Amino acid sequence: MTIRHDVVIAGGGGAGLRAAIAIAEARPDLSIATISKVYPMRSHTVSAEGGAAAVKLPADSLDEHAHDTISGGDWLCDQDAVEAFVAEAPEELLRLEHWGCPWSREPDGQVAVRAFGGMRQRRTWFAADKTGFHLLHTLFQTSLKYPSIVRYDEWFITRVLVDDGRVGGVVAIELMSGRIETITAGAVIVCTGGCGRVYPFTTNANTSTGDGMALAFRAGAPLKDMEFVQYHPTGLPFTGILISEAARAEGGWLVNRDGYRYLQDYNLGRPAPGPVLRSMELGPRDRLSQAFVKEVEKGRAIDTPWGPVVHLDLRHLGEEVIEARLPFVRELCLDYEHIDPVRELIPVRPVVHYMMGGVDTDLHGATPLDGLYAAGETACVSINGANRLGSNSLPELLVFGARAGAAVAEAAEGRRAPGPAVLAQGQDERRHLERDLLQRDRGRERIAAVREEMQQTVEQGAGIYRSGDSLTKAADKLHELQERCGSVAIDDHSRVFNTELTAALELSFMLDVAQSVVRCAWLRQESRGAHQRIDFPTRDDERYLAHSLIHLAEDGEPEVRYRPVTITRWPPAERVYGR
Template sequence: MADGEVVADHDVLMIGGGLAGLRAAVAIAETSAHLDVAVMSKVYPMRSHSVSAEGGAAGAIADDDDTLDEHAYDTVSGSDWLGDQDAIEAFVAEAPRELLQLEHWGCPWSRQPDGRIAVRAFGGMKKMRTWFAADKTGFHMLHALFQTTLKYREVTRYDEWFVTRLLVDDGRVQGVVAIELMTGRIQAVTAKAVVLATGGCGKVFPFTTNANINTGDGMALALRAGAPLKDMEFVQYHPTGLPFTGILITEAARAEGGWLVNADGYRYLQDYDLGTPSPTPVLRSMELGPRDRLSQAFVHEAEKGRTTASPYGEVVHLDLRHLGEKLIDSKLPFVRELCLKYERIDPVHELIPVRPVIHYMMGGVHTDIDGAAGLDGLYAAGETACVSINGANRLGSNSLPECLVFGARSGRAAAEYAGSAPPTTAAVQAQVDDEVRRLRALLDRPAGDDDGVARIREELQSTMEEAAGIYRTGPSMEKGADAVQALRERADAVGIRDTSRPFNTELVAALELANLVDIGECILLSGLAREESRGAHQRTDFPARDDEHFLAHHLVRRADDGSPRIEQLPVTITRWPPGERVYGR
């Protein structure tokens, strides 16, 4: 089969095989059995990054003295009032139903002694509403969804295909160009609707909980196709990553009673304003403050000289020893396994060194409440998308049900659109041919001696960490944006040493690098435009929240000359006017 051929035509094509993509596929198959559905992923679905989620999934259970309104308010407040409240209300209403449906599909939620669903506390949540499956929640959720897709013959899978371009003609998305990694062939797959669900872009930073596959592919594809990205300046640090690998030590460890202590063995969070209304924060719950404020507290501890030096930067310690071996083995077995394997320490007897680490993108492809992404036939869900329920800071355990709720919504919306969409136009073949020429030219470009993909990527990551870290300034972001522009020119000229076609990882890395450069530029330019401090975006030159000028989303679009352009979009407020972020009531 020659490069550039159209290998298949589908009604709806999902890009990404994680929770959001598979949930969208099931929604389509269940509601529109006559539609031809496909899932394309650059990894086998069970290797999607969703599998690594540990802590749990939030959903209010009325029997546990919880309400939808309380979950909604916690999410609105946690977002620092930048979350769209219509989307948040829909999310909290549908999350419990989605979690219960997942149990019917085989997810083994942990149970209370009386057989009811077990829930645990999570940061920023006033009630215990986080469902969990020990501390391997993402694995069990994804496994249940994956095996559910297998019963639908309508779902075709393209495992280990890497999408390089969205095909857009006549004002609508009509498919993709992708590389089949096993053969290296460049093929087109057409579709009446495309759902982007490729996850986040943590690899734009050097120290992240994200897998190597999280390179912002879906966001970059949408941006180049003409769809806007939203709220890209909001990048979440998780306060407890292992210092060598960046592997996450789940928030569940603190939910079960773990303590964060500094070099003096002192629970330092009691010295910081985490949004609790009392001047004397409750010692049991202060480790469950919002992630942005816990990460900021770490920086202040380091400035005071109260952290511990390690070969991989300053650290504090997470203390689980008082929980006991029985609780750790029953509720946190994966935490113990990770510590033993990657740090050679046993948390039953020893302190765990941790530091803040890039974890999640609040921003992403701008969508409406049903996943529509600004171009006819294009939808997005999961971390790739920004609907927005997370605003300036995501609360822990909201991301997994977000994948389910908006994966299902985007799937149903894409199915409805595809049911009446016209056939693919012949004009897209010219775009396919153009993409084949571009990729062949990249393979044929001679590689220099010094400027390889890895070197440019490392410089990009160090630039982003310096310019867009936990605390930022206008000059640092401006300097970073200039550096990223210079890196773009080098990335555009990079050559490939490996000219073979099957499983050419250097070619994939070069294409991922282009995506990372685009995303890094969007993060910095959006941050420069937001002259305030809100949630995860903290500017020392503008330390206050400014609702008068910046109670608005930032959209990033490609201008006609290819440069990014920043616009504002009002935040949707339904019931809760902006107020102080308060936790622990």
């Protein structure tokens, strides 16, 4: 059987829901399918904590937000994309307000803004420290108003179908029943979020397995800047749960084993009692995570069973500020570390948090593959360059989710029905799933074993610091794991909610993503933002003021090309913090 829609949106998180609403408003006649492997309110957007950046105060300007973003991204951002982003972010956040988002307020009732890392002005809108949660629920609940949005909750997409260079739909498994369907559409928007689970230690949800990146890559679209992986400086040891940057924006200090605010040793400014914008603890995430590694090398970190940590000190903020501005931080520390930040130091260490790279798109979310679009963390427009600033990802998924939706609504005119080739591919995929996976009776090893080896390999080869040597070793190992992935055991032959089957599919997606990360990191012989090569320690604008684009060549092998960065008004310069 085949299901037909005008548009398929893969993913029901912030970007996907924003795109769906944009289409539903512009073209109520179009039938929109949102297909997600989880219920929309489970999507990883829910975990975003600190806030969403958009110019709000009279003292601020779009140019300043753009400059902060571009310098924060170590000049790898496309500046036309950044200009569009900063210009549209305020209206998107305002729209969320008009849809009911409970943004935190000033006493006079205006939306409040807070400081954030790498930002010269206070411009981060927030809903206490559960911003992503409120933003996602507001979008989801608002989306229920539109009858043209048809949800496929807990459907797992296994393939994007392409005929004659043009996208024609997807194949998906309904988890509850196990039925496998071809769902055709003239356009597919990939909004499946990030891929943090490629690494062993991540803030990301279990579901952030790079599905959309791998699906687009296999369909023929390029992935851009995959070597740029963000480590957030403050994750809880063992769990990897995020302690929001808002904790530092409200005045938290990072201290080493001697109680010393060590960031002053890393060209990030001098310590002051209160938070100083673009300085010390409010420096960018890449620089803070790199400083941690150096502290460990100097023997000034604290050893724990979960590896070295430093301390985040919030005690001087007092209970009132912590309760009002950082209640979730306190809740997480109490629940998972059994410590109260009002009285105790929080142990933290860098943790994989965000993928700057993703599916290559233009300013309207369109990929080079006709009919395929992407938005949110899955996509790379690129506004984040070599390092994303905290609180830019939520407005990004709104601005570019809406833009992708608008572009699809406009292009939907005159779409033709999918041809027989699309349906034949759908049949092929169904047979593959049924025969090769559901009936596999002699798998050789456990999914988790291959997954853990992959995660350790990527961490060791392509962590905060990489080298040609570490990357070569990682590439060889991933090649071996790719082969082994083809013969993992799937003991579960049930059709109903088969999470072993989906784990096997996710592992294969993650291996594609991991290999893209390692390959692009190996080829980029410079250090920029979150990509630090110990064998090439400086930025090289002569050779690498360019995006890497990895795609599958005709022969089925990955091939990397480069495209120059778009510079409009901010020529490359030194990144300066703390002065």
